[in-house]
Amino acid sequence: MTTTKPVAVLGGGSFGTALANLLAGNRQRVLLWMRDEQQAAYMREHGKNPRYLKDVPLLKGIEPVTDLAASLVACDMVFVALPSTALRAVLEPYADILSSKLLISTTKGIEADTFKLMSQILEDIAPQARIGVLSGPNLAREIAEHALTASVIASEDADLCAQVQLVLHGDTFRVYASADRFGVELGGALKNVYAIIAGMAVAMGMGENTRSMLITRALAEMTRFAVKLGANPMTFLGLAGVGDLVVTCSSVKSRNYQIGYALGEGLSLEQAVERLGEVAEGVHTIKVLKQKAEELGVYMPLVTGLYAVLFDGYTMKQVVGGLMLGEPKTEVDFISTEGFGV
Numbered sequence: 001m002t003t004t005k006p007v008a009v010l011g012g013g014s015f016g017t018a019l020a021n022l023l024a025g026n027r028q029r030v031l032l033w034m035r036d037e038q039q040a041a042y043m044r045e046h047g048k049n050p051r052y053l054k055d056v057p058l059l060k061g062i063e064p065v066t067d068l069a070a071s072l073v074a075c076d077m078v079f080v081a082l083p084s085t086a087l088r089a090v091l092e093p094y095a096d097i098l099s100s101k102l103l104i105s106t107t108k109g110i111e112a113d114t115f116k117l118m119s120q121i122l123e124d125i126a127p128q129a130r131i132g133v134l135s136g137p138n139l140a141r142e143i144a145e146h147a148l149t150a151s152v153i154a155s156e157d158a159d160l161c162a163q164v165q166l167v168l169h170g171d172t173f174r175v176y177a178s179a180d181r182f183g184v185e186l187g188g189a190l191k192n193v194y195a196i197i198a199g200m201a202v203a204m205g206m207g208e209n210t211r212s213m214l215i216t217r218a219l220a221e222m223t224r225f226a227v228k229l230g231a232n233p234m235t236f237l238g239l240a241g242v243g244d245l246v247v248t249c250s251s252v253k254s255r256n257y258q259i260g261y262a263l264g265e266g267l268s269l270e271q272a273v274e275r276l277g278e279v280a281e282g283v284h285t286i287k288v289l290k291q292k293a294e295e296l297g298v299y300m301p302l303v304t305g306l307y308a309v310l311f312d313g314y315t316m317k318q319v320v321g322g323l324m325l326g327e328p329k330t331e332v333d334f335i336s337t338e339g340f341g342v
């Protein structure tokens with residue numbers, strides 16, 4: 001089915017580009033908004049993004065544009081694929097126009113001063129808007145190359161979920177609905193931190209047992225944190241939790257993993273970020289997460305360890321030693337096992 005109005009995608013990076021292609025593949029007209037007119041002009045002329053996913057042809061139906069107000073006015077449904085550090089500043093001036101829209105955040109980050117997730121920022125900006133979150137194991141390059149992929153659209157608004165499923169669902173992209181917006185969004189933001197640790201471990205020559213331990217203990221840690229914030233732990237067993245954690249901790253295509261790998265090779269954080277030249281949200285998330293975990297008294301040894309390496313001058317060896325020799329713990333301590341006969 002084709003909606004009459006175009007769909008807006010905000011952000012001309014890897015994910016905005018992949019999402020625009022997905023929508024256009026489903027015969028939607030797409031206004032792909034980016035800030036740089038030179039980039040948009042190149043894309044209109046050559047049918048490719050000159051900076052991100054450079055070799056991926058843009059499908060017919062995508063119009064690269066730079067007038068944000070006009071794009072928002074023209075569309076009812078708006079996907080936001082901007083970095084977390086830019087989202088509020090970019091959208092705040094357009095609060096009035098956004099009020100009547102369906103706004104779907106795809107940004108996996110946490111705001112530094114407020115600890116707000118991106119859909120909560122959208123809610124601040126446009127309280128009247130209908131809001132959702134798209135999240136899951138969704139590496140942009142694989143989506144662009146039509147790898148079979150699943151994602152989750154999460155919103156309290158079931159009609160919004162259905163509309164998003166309609167425009168995105170296709171041969172290679174399957175979209176599940178969830179009513180747990182907070183849990184789905186939190187999972188996507190938290191896993192980036194653990195992908196940095198996983199990349200670091202691989203660069204340092206650690207094995208598959210180690211990676212498996214890391215991913216599983218990361219899931220325990222992020223779920224423990226989420227439960228403290230009142231989230232539903234079961235959501236973390238789905239695509240937007242364990243699904244996204246596994247892909248991001250296992251793939252060299254993940255930018256957060258690449259940051260970790262560079263750190264493991266001995267680069268400084270600044271050097272790693274510069275070499276990547278793309279967004280790696282975990283670099284910001286680790287700071288706010290460490291602070292929030294302390295504030296709430298949540299035990300997050302992996303977060304604390306990564307923070308110590310990145311900002312307090314500890315070596316990986318020191319941190320790993322501390323983690324392994326720590327007091328023995330119970331395994332699944334974050335979900336009540338009452339009633340399971342355990």
Ligand SMILES: NC(=O)C1=CN([C@@H]2O[C@H](COP(=O)(O)OP(=O)(O)OC[C@H]3O[C@@H](n4cnc5c(N)ncnc54)[C@H](OP(=O)(O)O)[C@@H]3O)[C@@H](O)[C@H]2O)C=CC1
Nearest residue numbers: 012013014015016035081082086107108138139140278279
């Ligand atoms: N890539 C992926 O696999 C996935 C990414 N995401 C999420 O999508 C979000 C965006 O990531 P992604 O597209 O991959 O990042 P990229 O690094 O590929 O691209 C970032 C984009 O944001 C633009 N941008 C940066 N600052 C601003 C600003 N102030 N105003 C307007 N545009 C700006 C950049 O423009 P410019 O080139 O001009 O700097 C660029 O187009 C992240 O939160 C990420 O977690 C979610 C799922 C998968």
Ligand SMILES: O=C(CO)COP(=O)(O)O
Nearest residue numbers: 136137138139254255256
């Ligand atoms: O969120 C992602 C996959 O689901 C992309 O991860 P990176 O931002 O680490 O590339």
